[in-house]
Amino acid sequence: MKQAEQATGKAIVIGGGFAGILTARVLSDYYSEVLVIEKDEYPEKPGERAGIPQAFHPHRFTDRGKQIANRLFPGYEDEMIAGGARSVRNKKLYFLNQYGSLEMQNPDDDLKFSRALLEWVLRRRAHDIPNVRFMPKHEVVSLLTNAERSAVTGVRVSERSGMRRERELAAELVVEAGGRGSRLSAWLTELGYSVPEPNRLQLSLGYSTRRYRIPSHLAHLTEMWDTIHISGQPAQGTFGGVFSTIEHNMAELVLSRPGGQYPPVNANEFEKAVAGLPDKLIADIVQQLEPLAPPRAYRIPELYCHCYEQMDRWPSGLLVIGDAYCIYDPVFGQGMTVAAIAAEMLGSCLREQQSEPRPDFAQRFHRSIKRVIETAWWFNCAADLQWERVEYAGPRPLKGIEFGCRYLDLFLRYATERGDLTLYGLYWGVSSLGIPPRFLFHPETAAAVLAATEEGKRLLGELAAEGEELADALFRILPEHFIMMDDESAKEWAAIVPDERKSTAPNPG
Numbered sequence: 001m002k003q004a005e006q007a008t009g010k011a012i013v014i015g016g017g018f019a020g021i022l023t024a025r026v027l028s029d030y031y032s033e034v035l036v037i038e039k040d041e042y043p044e045k046p047g048e049r050a051g052i053p054q055a056f057h058p059h060r061f062t063d064r065g066k067q068i069a070n071r072l073f074p075g076y077e078d079e080m081i082a083g084g085a086r087s088v089r090n091k092k093l094y095f096l097n098q099y100g101s102l103e104m105q106n107p108d109d110d111l112k113f114s115r116a117l118l119e120w121v122l123r124r125r126a127h128d129i130p131n132v133r134f135m136p137k138h139e140v141v142s143l144l145t146n147a148e149r150s151a152v153t154g155v156r157v158s159e160r161s162g163m164r165r166e167r168e169l170a171a172e173l174v175v176e177a178g179g180r181g182s183r184l185s186a187w188l189t190e191l192g193y194s195v196p197e198p199n200r201l202q203l204s205l206g207y208s209t210r211r212y213r214i215p216s217h218l219a220h221l222t223e224m225w226d227t228i229h230i231s232g233q234p235a236q237g238t239f240g241g242v243f244s245t246i247e248h249n250m251a252e253l254v255l256s257r258p259g260g261q262y263p264p265v266n267a268n269e270f271e272k273a274v275a276g277l278p279d280k281l282i283a284d285i286v287q288q289l290e291p292l293a294p295p296r297a298y299r300i301p302e303l304y305c306h307c308y309e310q311m312d313r314w315p316s317g318l319l320v321i322g323d324a325y326c327i328y329d330p331v332f333g334q335g336m337t338v339a340a341i342a343a344e345m346l347g348s349c350l351r352e353q354q355s356e357p358r359p360d361f362a363q364r365f366h367r368s369i370k371r372v373i374e375t376a377w378w379f380n381c382a383a384d385l386q387w388e389r390v391e392y393a394g395p396r397p398l399k400g401i402e403f404g405c406r407y408l409d410l411f412l413r414y415a416t417e418r419g420d421l422t423l424y425g426l427y428w429g430v431s432s433l434g435i436p437p438r439f440l441f442h443p444e445t446a447a448a449v450l451a452a453t454e455e456g457k458r459l460l461g462e463l464a465a466e467g468e469e470l471a472d473a474l475f476r477i478l479p480e481h482f483i484m485m486d487d488e489s490a491k492e493w494a495a496i497v498p499d500e501r502k503s504t505a506p507n508p509g
């Protein structure tokens with residue numbers, strides 16, 4: 001494991017999806033050969049394939065994810081534009097939730113595209129790296145280990161066509177990036193490892209997506225709109241609807257809802273459900289467009305978050321990344337960003353390992369990415385547990401989640417009712433990992449949010465019942481890194497929340 005020209009050894013990545021591609025890019029700096037094994041045949045142009053059925057559905061790529069992709073594949077956005085991605089700079093964003101609506105022009109030079117285009121561009125870039133090789137149409141069927149089973153030494157692969165021959169491939173490092181179909185827990189169990197139960201969120205989420213062509217006489221719609229985001233409303237049980245446009249004059253619309261009431265896939269029923277959204281804006285637009293095909297469904301019975309980092313025994317030479325570790329409610333657009341952050345962290349961990357080799361490298365990597373995974377997971381649970389019939393079923397309780405559910409709802413209400421785009425942006429920025437959670441739970445902000453409504457005052461009263469200052473109560477209730485406020489973060493916070501708003505906030509506690 002050496003950087004650049006001194007790199008030696010072979011690394012294998014299981015799965016050539018989003019996390020696998022970024023991981024291969026990072027590993028190419030440290031290993032002389034990186035082999036990405038993918039069970040699917042890759043399409044010749046941006047398109048669907050069986051291994052990522054979610055690709056038909058809208059994929060929001062957050063600012064943080066885009067920044068990382070750009071560091072790993074500089075200039076990739078130029079290729080996205082060449083592939084038809086469109087800029088939404090100065091185009092309109094409209095948000096509606098149970099507390100009101102907000103709108104703004106997108107000030108950023110942000111691109112809109114399908115998941116298939118993103119993956120295709122990144123994969124082509126990875127293909128161009130001389131020491132990265134893709135091996136499509138091969139499935140990893142098990143891990144190879146040393147005699148003591150203390151180290152992973154490679155994988156066994158099976159052809160996915162022809163004779164379906166199996167063979168063994170050796171490697172110094174194997175990274176599991178097999179996504180939500182990962183069989184890692186079963187493989188480890190077969191090898192005699194004791195794998196903890198994952199935490200689960202029983203979500204029963206339904207997604208139904210329909211694509212439309214925007215006829216040329218309606219091209220002004222593409223010029224006008226970035227995204228229309230109508231949030232599902234837990235108290236009313238309404239579907240959420242998100243409308244946006246992607247490459248090649250196509251628009252996509254997803255209806256979704258957790259809690260077991262699925263949005264329709266029948267075309268007529270789907271359009272009726274669109275007309276029944278709490279705002280007619282989307283229906284008014286899509287009725288002018290040409291549907292390209294019937295809506296398509298995706299169901300997610302439950303989310304899982306593995307606890308691999310807690311295993312006392314873990315084979316050296318094996319890492320896990322991406323959806324194979326944890327999956328999220330796609331409405332929050334976190335999955336690709338968490339995978340991108342983890343891939344970048346892998347680079348830092350490999351650099352550290354190079355200068356100061358440690359035998360517990362794999363578990364140290366897992367523990368560092370778990371902090372990011374847990375943040376995304378916590379926000380997911382706090383938002384989704386507001387829905388009826390959504391239940392947390394993990395063996396480990398989530399610290400502060402009851403407070404989180406109530407506070408996030410009050411925060412959303414506070415930001416929306418004031419038409420405060422900075423705070424609204426903070427809410428989404430934190431849940432999509434662009435801004436650290438400590439800004440959302442800053443004691444001054446929390447005091448203002450809680451003092452603004454009767455429900456908030458009740459919550460404040462409950463917190464103050466033990467005679468604590470609000471800051472101390474938050475510190476006690478929430479995960480530790482959600483509330484850390486050192487001098488440096490106080491300065492950053494002042495830049496996010498302007499002084500005049502802070503001065504209107506009552507004293508905490």
Ligand SMILES: Cc1cc2nc3c(=O)[nH]c(=O)nc-3n(C[C@H](O)[C@H](O)[C@H](O)COP(=O)(O)OP(=O)(O)OC[C@H]3O[C@@H](n4cnc5c(N)ncnc54)[C@H](O)[C@@H]3O)c2cc1C
Nearest residue numbers: 015017018019039051059060140178179322323330335336
């Ligand atoms: C409906 C839906 C909508 C979503 N929307 C968003 C969004 O808006 N924003 C966002 O950030 N995220 C979104 N996500 C999540 C996002 O798709 C994932 O987080 C992301 O794809 C994770 O990448 P991955 O590489 O871990 O998994 P994947 O991209 O799923 O790739 C896994 C790959 O591994 C291959 N594979 C699996 N097992 C093997 C094996 N044994 N041998 C060889 N190959 C194997 C598969 O064929 C596949 O190519 C959404 C997910 C869903 C379900």
